[in-house]
Amino acid sequence: MNKEDIAIQFELLLKEYSVARYEDSIWAFPDYPHHIKSNYGWKIHISAILTNAIQIARKFLTLNQKYHFDFKIISSIPYLEQMNMGYFGNSQVGKFITIYPDQSAVTETLELIYYYFHDDVGIRVGSDISYKQGLNVYYRYGTLLDDVENIDKRDKKLKPSSNVEKIYDYRLERYNSLPARYLILKAIKQNGPSGVLLALDLQTKLKVIIRYADKYYNIESAGIDERDRLISASSLLEKDFVRNSSFFETVVDAFYVNDAFFVVT
Incomplete structure (x- = not known):
């Protein structure tokens, strides 16, 4: 399948699952409202490359029919290429899908995503931590809504607040x-x-x-x-x-x- 065919198939896949690009954003969102309440918290990224983007997207969107995550996904294959090459900044590289998990069930969500995606290939997300040293499941503590305190520099230095779920993997050297x-x-x-x-x-x-x-x-x-x-x-x-x-x-x-x-x- 050439690049143009991949782009068309990806566009059709998003339509199939009622995921649409938001205004002038590079991101697409599901057709149900988000339930994010906090400005800061844990978020999860699933990485992908051109050759497996459709496979990973379909697997995630099928899984999401059961779990209804708050999430966003890159809205096109050309945007995925540009993102992985750093056109949108180094902090965005690899962030094919972003999941905003229920902050009371972050480890549970990480385990679920890791189970389904840990053997898929993805480009490294430099601003995140690789969950269990997996190939394409990453996570970090950072901005969910607005960086009201202007502290999220996307460089792994923002430490979780004391009232968020403790992730065992996070403390491991x-x-x-x-x-x-x-x-x-x-x-x-x-x-x-x-x-x-x-x-x-x-x-x-x-x-x-x-x-x-x-x-x-x-x-x-x-x-x-x-x-x-x-x-x-x-x-x-x-x-x-x-x-x-x-x-x-x-x-x-x-x-x-x-x-x-x-x-x-």
């Missing part, structure tokens, strides 16, 4: 190699890109157990892999009702090293 504070003593178990290590924490002088898993190891047909399961277990151990139980281990640290996830107990 991203590294290119294992932090120097951990000295590996031995491998207790190794299964390809997953395993359990015994290490010495050089800061606390205590021995720790490090579990790790990379993407795609032991993957299910639904796309859930060993890394997803380890992240879920780690976030569960963060819950108050678990931390207060002596039956469970305590998470000392958790972080990403490239695409792999590590949890220290």
Whole structure:
């Protein structure tokens, strides 16, 4: 399919789902009213490239028939090309679809979007954080309605206010190699890109157990892999009702090293 055909198919797809361009904007919106109430909050971006824009848009718009998200989507393929090349500013690159989730269910929405889109290819959204180091699901805290305090510079420096939902993924550090504070003593178990290590924490002088898993190891047909399961277990151990139980281990640290996830107990 050539570029002109993709553009026509995309235009027809938006019409099919009653999504229309808003006045002189580059964005298209659904035909129902938004319910955004706050000026600031979490928002989610789904990235796309020219060759998969129709696939991603159709998948999202079909999903939206059930969930009725507050969202906007780029209104044409030429605009998508220009956006991904930085014509509308570097802060807009990659923002094919913007979702304004219910601020009381942000993690739930992120998990849903990640489940459906994490293996799709997208261009990096430089102003956002990649959810679980995925390929095209991003999120950030920023302007939802108006930047009344003039503080949203789209550079990841705007910190969430204290009254918004805490996202486990948000607090995790991203590294290119294992932090120097951990000295590996031995491998207790190794299964390809997953395993359990015994290490010495050089800061606390205590021995720790490090579990790790990379993407795609032991993957299910639904796309859930060993890394997803380890992240879920780690976030569960963060819950108050678990931390207060002596039956469970305590998470000392958790972080990403490239695409792999590590949890220290």
